[in-house]
Amino acid sequence: MPGFLLNRALQYLLTAAAASVIVFALMQLLPGSAAQVALGTEATPEAVRALEAQYGLDRPWPVRYFEWVGGMLHRDFGTSYVTGAPIAPVIADGIQVTLIVVIASIAVALALAVPLGALAALYRSRPLGAVIGAASQVGIAVPSFLAGILLVMVFALGLRVLPASGWAAPIEGLGAFASHLVLPVTALALVQAAILTRYVRSAVLEVMGRDFLRTARAAGRTRTGALVRHGLRSAAIPVVTVAGVQLAALLVGAVVVEQVFVLPGIGSELVRAVSNRDLVTVQGIVMVLVLAVLVLNFIVDLLYPVIDPRVRRGA
Amino acid sequence: MSAPLLRVASLRVHAGPAELVRGVSFAVAPGERVGLIGESGSGKSLTAAALMGLLPEGLRATGDVELAGVRGNVLTRGERELARVRGRAAGMVFQEPMSALDPLMRVGAQIAEALVLHGAQRAAARARAVEALAEVGLPDPAAAAAAYPHQLSGGQRQRVVLAIALANEPRLLICDEPTTALDVTVQAQVLELIRTAAARPGSGLLFITHDLAVVAEVCTRVLVMHAGEVVEEGPVGRVLTAPAHPYTRGLLAASDLRAVDERGRLFTMATAPAYPAGGAAAGGAEGTAARCGGGAATGDAGGTGVRGGGPETAQEAGPEAVHEAGTEAAPAPVPGAVAGPASVPSAQPTTEQSTGSSSVLASELASGTVAGTVAGTAAETGPAAQDSPARTSGAGEGTVAAIEVRGLAKAYRRTGRGILSRGSEVTALAGVSFCVAAGARFGIVGESGSGKSTLLRILAGLEPASGGTATVSGVDVVGAGEPALRRMREDVQVVFQDPFASLDPRMRAADIVAEPLLAQGLSTAERRERAARALSDVGLSAADGQRYPHQFSGGQRQRISIARALAVRPRILLADEPVSALDVSVRAQVLNLLTDLADRYGLTLVFISHDLGVVRHLCRDVIVMQGGRIVEAGTVDDVYERPQHPYTAGLVAATPDLARALARTR
Numbered sequence: 001m002p003g004f005l006l007n008r009a010l011q012y013l014l015t016a017a018a019a020s021v022i023v024f025a026l027m028q029l030l031p032g033s034a035a036q037v038a039l040g041t042e043a044t045p046e047a048v049r050a051l052e053a054q055y056g057l058d059r060p061w062p063v064r065y066f067e068w069v070g071g072m073l074h075r076d077f078g079t080s081y082v083t084g085a086p087i088a089p090v091i092a093d094g095i096q097v098t099l100i101v102v103i104a105s106i107a108v109a110l111a112l113a114v115p116l117g118a119l120a121a122l123y124r125s126r127p128l129g130a131v132i133g134a135a136s137q138v139g140i141a142v143p144s145f146l147a148g149i150l151l152v153m154v155f156a157l158g159l160r161v162l163p164a165s166g167w168a169a170p171i172e173g174l175g176a177f178a179s180h181l182v183l184p185v186t187a188l189a190l191v192q193a194a195i196l197t198r199y200v201r202s203a204v205l206e207v208m209g210r211d212f213l214r215t216a217r218a219a220g221r222t223r224t225g226a227l228v229r230h231g232l233r234s235a236a237i238p239v240v241t242v243a244g245v246q247l248a249a250l251l252v253g254a255v256v257v258e259q260v261f262v263l264p265g266i267g268s269e270l271v272r273a274v275s276n277r278d279l280v281t282v283q284g285i286v287m288v289l290v291l292a293v294l295v296l297n298f299i300v301d302l303l304y305p306v307i308d309p310r311v312r313r314g315a
Numbered sequence: 316m317s318a319p320l321l322r323v324a325s326l327r328v329h330a331g332p333a334e335l336v337r338g339v340s341f342a343v344a345p346g347e348r349v350g351l352i353g354e355s356g357s358g359k360s361l362t363a364a365a366l367m368g369l370l371p372e373g374l375r376a377t378g379d380v381e382l383a384g385v386r387g388n389v390l391t392r393g394e395r396e397l398a399r400v401r402g403r404a405a406g407m408v409f410q411e412p413m414s415a416l417d418p419l420m421r422v423g424a425q426i427a428e429a430l431v432l433h434g435a436q437r438a439a440a441r442a443r444a445v446e447a448l449a450e451v452g453l454p455d456p457a458a459a460a461a462a463y464p465h466q467l468s469g470g471q472r473q474r475v476v477l478a479i480a481l482a483n484e485p486r487l488l489i490c491d492e493p494t495t496a497l498d499v500t501v502q503a504q505v506l507e508l509i510r511t512a513a514a515r516p517g518s519g520l521l522f523i524t525h526d527l528a529v530v531a532e533v534c535t536r537v538l539v540m541h542a543g544e545v546v547e548e549g550p551v552g553r554v555l556t557a558p559a560h561p562y563t564r565g566l567l568a569a570s571d572l573r574a575v576d577e578r579g580r581l582f583t584m585a586t587a588p589a590y591p592a593g594g595a596a597a598g599g600a601e602g603t604a605a606r607c608g609g610g611a612a613t614g615d616a617g618g619t620g621v622r623g624g625g626p627e628t629a630q631e632a633g634p635e636a637v638h639e640a641g642t643e644a645a646p647a648p649v650p651g652a653v654a655g656p657a658s659v660p661s662a663q664p665t666t667e668q669s670t671g672s673s674s675v676l677a678s679e680l681a682s683g684t685v686a687g688t689v690a691g692t693a694a695e696t697g698p699a700a701q702d703s704p705a706r707t708s709g710a711g712e713g714t715v716a717a718i719e720v721r722g723l724a725k726a727y728r729r730t731g732r733g734i735l736s737r738g739s740e741v742t743a744l745a746g747v748s749f750c751v752a753a754g755a756r757f758g759i760v761g762e763s764g765s766g767k768s769t770l771l772r773i774l775a776g777l778e779p780a781s782g783g784t785a786t787v788s789g790v791d792v793v794g795a796g797e798p799a800l801r802r803m804r805e806d807v808q809v810v811f812q813d814p815f816a817s818l819d820p821r822m823r824a825a826d827i828v829a830e831p832l833l834a835q836g837l838s839t840a841e842r843r844e845r846a847a848r849a850l851s852d853v854g855l856s857a858a859d860g861q862r863y864p865h866q867f868s869g870g871q872r873q874r875i876s877i878a879r880a881l882a883v884r885p886r887i888l889l890a891d892e893p894v895s896a897l898d899v900s901v902r903a904q905v906l907n908l909l910t911d912l913a914d915r916y917g918l919t920l921v922f923i924s925h926d927l928g929v930v931r932h933l934c935r936d937v938i939v940m941q942g943g944r945i946v947e948a949g950t951v952d953d954v955y956e957r958p959q960h961p962y963t964a965g966l967v968a969a970t971p972d973l974a975r976a977l978a979r980t981r
Contacts, residue, residue, distance in 0.1 A: 210414060211409060211411050211414040211415045212415055212416050214369060214409065215409065215416065215417075215425075215476060215479065216417070216428070217401060218369060218402060218406070218407040218479075218480070219401065219402040219406075219428065219429035219432060219479050220399065220401050220402035220403065220429060220432035221398055221432060222394050222398040223394055229428075230417045230419075230420070233419050234418070234419060308418070308419060309418075310418060310465050
C-alpha cells in the first residue's frame, strides 16, 4: 500500500512537471511580450525593452521557466504587470471559493445520482425508471449557466428566498455562507447529477446480473437487500472513475457559473486576467487549475484500493 | 418413511408464452441424494432456481413446491418471505465459483452475513464463520476468513460457497453444476465434501449436473430431464445401466468415450440404438496399441525427404520426447477424397487404436518400409502437401516431424504497478520437449495453470516463447519473423475452446470461414468455393453459410470454427479444449467430425484437454503437464493404465468414471 501511494504520487508529480512546461510554453507562444502588453500599442520599442529588462523578460526562457517554477514552489506566483500586485494571494482566495463550490457540487451530484440511478436500474421496465431516464436526459441537455439563470429567476427574483449573487466566507456566518452557496452549487450539480445518474444506472444494471448477488439471495437476502449490500459497492468502481473525470469538467464549469453568480472564485479571476491581458496571472491561474485537477484525481485514485481489495498491492 | 424434504408437483416455468419447464414433479426424502441430469436447455437449472424463487427476471414459475420447514406453496410466497427461507430451509451452491462470491468483501464476512441474516449475533457469527471454513476443509480457516475471494483458488472458493450454503444447517442442499468449472482433482475433493454434507442425518441433496459419471458418484436416485420434462426417473444403478427412455440411452451412449461403433466412432444420439446396454459398466475392453516410436527409429529408409515419417528425429529425441512414426497417417487418404465430394468416408481401415486389430497394424507400420510407403502416400495426397510444394525445403533435414519442441520455456513478466517497481517473473513453461510426427494425433492434458494453453499459443505463433525451439511445419516459431509465421499459418490452424467468443458476431459463417484465405491471396471465387467446401466438410449447408454465429447452436459454432481452420487446408490442427463447452451429445458429434476430417486429410492433430477421457478416445500419444513441465509422456493406454508419475496417477484416479462409480453402487 505505501508503495502504491508512492508510485501514484510520483506519477502525478511528473505529470505536473510536464504540465508546467506546456503552460509556460503556451504563454511564450502568444504574440507580443508581457512588457509590450503592459505598455500598450503606443509604447516605443525602447520603452518596451526597458520594461523587459526590468521584469527580466530579456533573459533566456529556461532561466525564466525555472524562476517561475521555483517561485511557485515557495508560493510566489510573481507580480502582475497590470495591477503591480503579487498574484499568489489572488489565486489563493479564488481557488478556495472555487474548490468549495466544486466539491460541494460533486457531493450533491453523487448524493442525487446514486439513489436515482439505482432506482432507475431497479425499475427499468416500470414508469419510475422511464421518468428518471427522461429527467436525466433533460438535465444533460441544460447547460449549467442556463440552469443558474433559471434558478436565480425562481429562487432569488421570484421567491426571494436566496441571494441572487455574491459570496460570504464561512467566518461571516454559516447561514450566509450556505445561502450564497445553494444556487451556484445546484446549478453545477444538476447537470453532473444527470450525467452520473446514467452511469450509476448502467453500472447497477451490470452488477445486477452478477452471480454473487444470487449467492447472497440464496443465503437469505432479498433482491433489493443483496443489491444494496453487495451490488452498490461494485457499481461504485466505474462511477468513481466517471466522477473523477467529471471533476475536471466541474472546475471548468465553475468558471462560467462564477460569472453568473458573481463569485470571487478563480474562474472570475481568470476571466478578469484574460480581459486585462494579464499574462503572468493567466499563467499562474491555469497552472493552479491543472494542479487542482491532478490533486482531485489523485484523491480519486486513492479511493480505488479503498473500494476494491483486488487493486491493493500485495493483497 | 418420513415426510419428504422437498416435494415438487407439476412445476412449470414460463417465459412469456413459452414454457421452459413443463410440469416437473419429484420429491426428495431425508437421506436421499437425487440427481437431476440433462443437457443445456433441458430446464434443470431453471427447476432448481424456481424452487427457491431465484429465477431470472422475466421468468415465472407455477405449480406446487413444498419444502420442509415452510408452510404452504413456496412458489406463492413473496420475495421477503422467501428470503427468510433461503439458506435456512435449503442451501444452494452454483456453478461458477469464480464469480459466486462478492469480490469486495472478506470471505469470513460473507459467511457471517448468511448467519446474521438468520438471526445470529454478529460476533458469534464471525467466530462460527471460521469454524465453517474449517468444516469445508480449508487449511488455515482463520486466514481464509480474512482473505478476499480473489486470493483463493477456484476450488477454495467453491468450498466457501458451500460453507455459506451450509452455514444455517439447512436440511436440503441444492447444488447446480457445483464442480463443472473445477479441475478434476479439485472436483473430486468438492464432491466428497458434498457427499459428506448430504450424509448429515435427516438431510437430502438435489444435485444438478450434465455429467453422468459425477451423478453416479454422488447420487442414489436420478431424474433425466429433456426439453423441460422429466423423461426418466429411477435408482442410479438402474437408469444408467438399463435406460428405459431413448433419450437417456442416447445420453449414456454419447458420454461413453470408451465405446465406439463399428467405424471406430463415438456413439451419438442418432447411433445410440446400437450402443450395447450397460456398455459403460462393461468398459475397458480395448485393444492396446503397441508403442511404435522405438521401432520406427530403426527404419531409417522411411522418411527421407518425405514429410510423413519421423525416423531421424526419433534418435535425437530426449527422454521426455514422445515420438511416433506416423502410424496415424496410415489410413488418412481415402483415394479421391481430396477432389471428390465431401462424403464421410465409410468403410475405413482400422483407424482407431481401440479396435482389436490395431496393434497388429501398428507393429506392421513400425517396420520402416511400411511406414515409409504410408507416409509417402500421405504426402502425395494430402491437400496441404499439394498446395505447398515450396515448403518441402531441406529434404533430409529435421523437417519430417510435424512439430518438434526442444527445451521450450516461457516466462511472463508480471507488469509492475508503478514506474518504480519491476515486475516479477512467472514461469509458465520450463524445459518442454516433445515431438509429434506428421499425421499423428497427439494429446496434451493438464489442469488449469499447467501451461497447456500457453504451449499451444506458442506453437500457433500467437505468443512469443522465452527460450528453446519449437519447430512447427519446418518453421521455428521461437524467434521467427512475421513472414515465416505467416507461411507457417498456412499449414497450422487453431480451433479454440469457446465457440461463443471465437467467432465474430457480425460476420456471416461463410465469410468467417473464408477470412483466413485472404492472407493467401486467393481470388474471391476461389475463396467462396473453398469456404463452401469447408462448410460442407463439417456438415453445414450452403444456406448455413449465410447465417450469423448467434443463429447457430454451440456445436454448430464449433463446426464453423473447425471449418475456418480447415479452409486453408492445414496439415496441422491445434485444438484447445474444442469440446469442453459442449453438451455430451454434441461433443460426440464434434469429436467424430474431428476424427473423420483428420483421417480424410491426413491431419496432424494436437489436442489439448483437461478431460482425460476425450484425449484417450481421440489420441494415441499424450503428454501430461503440470506446472509448466511435462511430467509424463507415452501412449494413452500406457499413461492411463500404468501411470508412472504420481500426478498422473492422481489425475486418472480423480477423473469421474461411470463404470467405476456404477460398480461401487452395486
